[in-house]
Amino acid sequence: PPKGIDHIGIAVRSIEGTLPFYLNHLHLEVEKIVEVPDQQVKVAFLPLGNSKLELLEPLTRDSPVAKFIDKKGEGLHHIAFSVSSLQDRLNQLKREGVTLIDDVPKNGAGGYPIAFLHPKSADGVLVELCEVKDAERTDN
Numbered sequence: 001p002p003k004g005i006d007h008i009g010i011a012v013r014s015i016e017g018t019l020p021f022y023l024n025h026l027h028l029e030v031e032k033i034v035e036v037p038d039q040q041v042k043v044a045f046l047p048l049g050n051s052k053l054e055l056l057e058p059l060t061r062d063s064p065v066a067k068f069i070d071k072k073g074e075g076l077h078h079i080a081f082s083v084s085s086l087q088d089r090l091n092q093l094k095r096e097g098v099t100l101i102d103d104v105p106k107n108g109a110g111g112y113p114i115a116f117l118h119p120k121s122a123d124g125v126l127v128e129l130c131e132v133k134d135a136e137r138t139d140n
């Protein structure tokens with residue numbers, strides 16, 4: 001089973017425009033802001049207990065997050081579970097008939113391997129799996 005929720009992804013048009021809500025009203029803090037070329041997004045990390053929020057700002061007009069905002073507007077974009085042995089997990093899900101977006105892991109925003117499952121396999125929820133080494137986790 002997954003080890004926990006690594007993060008929740010929220011699609012925004014502008015990180016700069018969105019941050020004041022999380023900083024001033026929810027009193028969260030920004031750990032770092034990085035660009036993830038593989039996913040064509042800029043990401044702000046806001047730690048929250050053993051998990052975090054990720055604000056996702058599209059870097060290109062035709063990136064997945066830009067298309068999402070065009071279609072559905074800003075808001076909850078995906079949920080990410082931490083797992084071990086990501087490639088084994090993907091192989092297993094494929095054998096079980098789950099539609100994968102990524103057959104092989106990509107480089108994620110946190111610097112570790114990630115892969116997405118297709119929302120049509122999860123009743124409309126975009127699910128991400130993140131491989132986090134046990135030693136890097138803060139909750140064990």
Ligand code: CMX
Nearest residue numbers: 009036039041064065067068077101109116119124125126
């Ligand atoms: N949550 C739920 N459903 C979503 C979705 C999301 N985040 N994004 C798209 N969909 C749905 C669409 O609503 C659409 O549904 P319908 O067919 O019922 O209309 C369907 O998926 C297809 O969407 P689309 O707009 O035609 O877009 P594509 O098929 O080109 O892409 C998807 C959809 C999920 C394959 C693509 O967004 C993707 O590859 N996502 C994974 C990568 C990603 O999202 N990266 C950004 C985050 C990066 C990070 O966290 O670092």
